[in-house]
Amino acid sequence: MALFVYKAVTPAGETLEGRMEAISAEEVIAKVQDAGNIPLSASLADAAAGPGLGNLLRKQDMTPKQVAAFTDQLATLMGAGQPLDRALQILLDLPESEKAKRLISRVRDQVREGSPLSDALEQQHGAFNRLYINMIRAGEVGGTLERTLRRLAEYMERSQQLRSSIVSALIYPVILALAVLGAIFMLLTFVVPQFVPMFEDIGMELPGITKIVLLLGNFLTGWWWLLIAGVVALSVWFQRQMAQVDTRRVWDQRLLKAGLFGTLYMRMETAKLTRTLGTLLQSGVPLLSALAIARNVLSNVVLAEAVEAASEMVKTGDGLAWALGQQKQFPKMALQMVAVGEESGELDTMLLKVADVYDGETRATIDRLLAALTPILTLVMAVAVGFIMMALLLPIMSIMSNVGG
Numbered sequence: 001m002a003l004f005v006y007k008a009v010t011p012a013g014e015t016l017e018g019r020m021e022a023i024s025a026e027e028v029i030a031k032v033q034d035a036g037n038i039p040l041s042a043s044l045a046d047a048a049a050g051p052g053l054g055n056l057l058r059k060q061d062m063t064p065k066q067v068a069a070f071t072d073q074l075a076t077l078m079g080a081g082q083p084l085d086r087a088l089q090i091l092l093d094l095p096e097s098e099k100a101k102r103l104i105s106r107v108r109d110q111v112r113e114g115s116p117l118s119d120a121l122e123q124q125h126g127a128f129n130r131l132y133i134n135m136i137r138a139g140e141v142g143g144t145l146e147r148t149l150r151r152l153a154e155y156m157e158r159s160q161q162l163r164s165s166i167v168s169a170l171i172y173p174v175i176l177a178l179a180v181l182g183a184i185f186m187l188l189t190f191v192v193p194q195f196v197p198m199f200e201d202i203g204m205e206l207p208g209i210t211k212i213v214l215l216l217g218n219f220l221t222g223w224w225w226l227l228i229a230g231v232v233a234l235s236v237w238f239q240r241q242m243a244q245v246d247t248r249r250v251w252d253q254r255l256l257k258a259g260l261f262g263t264l265y266m267r268m269e270t271a272k273l274t275r276t277l278g279t280l281l282q283s284g285v286p287l288l289s290a291l292a293i294a295r296n297v298l299s300n301v302v303l304a305e306a307v308e309a310a311s312e313m314v315k316t317g318d319g320l321a322w323a324l325g326q327q328k329q330f331p332k333m334a335l336q337m338v339a340v341g342e343e344s345g346e347l348d349t350m351l352l353k354v355a356d357v358y359d360g361e362t363r364a365t366i367d368r369l370l371a372a373l374t375p376i377l378t379l380v381m382a383v384a385v386g387f388i389m390m391a392l393l394l395p396i397m398s399i400m401s402n403v404g405g
Contacts, residue, residue, distance in 0.1 A: 110123070
């Protein structure tokens with residue numbers, strides 16, 4: 001027997017963490033389920049201390065895109081009347097990746113041996129996240145697995161559409177930004193040093209901006225590795241700081257108040273929360289359990305803590321919209337729409353509508369920002385190149401004027 005650590009959600013929405021001796025993670029999950037709780041994770045106590053280098057470098061057997069395709073295809077086959085094990089057998093021939101085929105084969109074998117689909121997915125080395133597995137588990141309990149798979153496929157498709165639109169819109173600005181930095185670096189490391197011997201031979205007092213440009217050129221030419229080392233060290237320090245809860249809380253609070261970017265960040269997190277909640281509720285997960293699961297989806301600690309506080313208020317009988325409103329974090333329009341959903345008895349549908357609204361606003365805002373970013377980057381490059389060229393030309397012009405005089 002080995003020692004496992006586990007996390008679970010009670011029917012009341014409380015998060016449980018504990019340790020249990022068992023033969024396997026499957027046994028831990030089964031015992032947690034038998035106690036009436038929803039398991040979130042179960043892993044060896046040694047592995048829970050932190051991810052090793054092997055885990056960080058190991059490539060997932062299925063990419064998010066492949067998981068979305070698998071979910072959609074499985075829902076289609078089950079909707080056509082195919083039994084689960086037969087549907088999984090058919091799906092074996094669809095993925096191009098050998099790793100994905102082996103993963104589906106393992107899932108099929110475990111299902112044929114009598115394991116629920118959720119437990120089979122649980123054992124696939126993190127290829128399926130906690131939200132995915134818990135929704136499958138809720139669909140199995142409620143007898144609505146095929147419908148749950150369709151909702152999951154829609155959820156993943158919407159999330160990927162937003163991510164893809166953002167990535168596509170960022171491609172040109174990123175290329176332009178790299179071109180700007182590359183042009184400046186080339187000027188400072190290859191062009192500027194060519195003028196140094198000439199200025200030394202002249203022996204005249206150089207203008208201030210020329211001295212600055214020459215210093216930058218010398219630094220990048222001889223100490224470029226120090227710049228890279230500084231960036232790496234700063235990145236490591238920042239990651240360690242973000243690992244501390246108090247520091248992360250302060251940082252996340254500042255992000256939420258960062259003007260236009262804070263508003264955009266809030267919209268993205270609100271859409272993520274409401275889409276997750278709406279999808280979970282439609283799949284039959286109780287509200288308190290859905291809140292406990294959904295808060296783990298949020299990347300912002302402040303908002304996650306606000307959802308947790310709201311969950312405590314919902315336990316005492318308060319409405320979800322009112323409880324979230326008391327946290328003073330979420331947009332008023334979203335809260336009003338949630339309140340309408342509660343009053344009409346269609347909370348799950350309204351939560352998904354809120355997500356659609358904020359996804360649309362996020363795309364529109366990002367498009368406007370990126371449209372403004374292109375001319376800004378062009379202007380920055382023009383100013384930087386002009387500054388460098390002016391710094392090089394000023395001494396030459398001074399010499400020419402002295403000679404002419």
